[in-house]
Amino acid sequence: MTPVLDALPYRHVLTLPNEPSAVRLARETAEQALAEWGIDLHRPVVDAALLILSELVTNSVRHAAEVSPQIMVMYAASGGRLAFAVHDRHPHQPPLHHAATGTGGGLGTVMELARQLGGTVAVHGDAHGKSIWTTLPL
Template identity: 85%
Template sequence: MAMQLEALPHRHIVTLPAEPSAVRLARETAEQALAEWGIDLHRPVVDVALLILSELVTNSVRHAAELSPQIMVMYAASGSRLVFAVHDRHPHQPPLHEAATGGGLGTVMELTRQFGGTAAVHGDTDGKSISITLPL
């Protein structure tokens, strides 16, 4: 994941407490970063990206907070794509291809596919990251 982010000209990383306020802070940080990078916040894909980001942060707060008191949110963009990831220290790596529709990761996968993006889970010795790439 780090190499994918490093290859893009715009990058930002923020560490947040694994508590409900992290969802709002992650969205606000994303909006600020995208605006600074010159990405139009009124594009439909941006609304979808912010919803997906909210779902991923919410999942980390709900399911990983006990093992991961902090989560890291990574944002990156180029002229043609937006990439973001949420990392927590919980070792469980959910199978994204099996995510049911209707909420949580199901919503993430449905929206990601609908907008022509990709999703991946990256595990490491410090937990896992779930990354999303969307075309701009």
């Protein structure tokens, strides 16, 4: 597990084919997990979190599908924090400073939403690809 997942009591991991249908499946799974964990789906942060998750999965589908036929989506939460990550096997780690300045495409949307909500975005790479994490306060 990663430090973010280890620190949060509610966790779920989903492996999906890296194709357009993964966006819908990742989002539906998030909604189901949040409901099971007792998190109100009508909280304003939930809509933004689902948009962020959709952008992260979409980025993987667009940019990593040739190298990474599957993606892993990680979900975690506690009473006050929500975290999502998308892991693919593509070695490129997008620089977050470009996204923060508006030159990061979909990642720019992720950065802006996370900033507005008081959350964080981080890229963690290893020999097996990279994970892009978003953590948001609930």
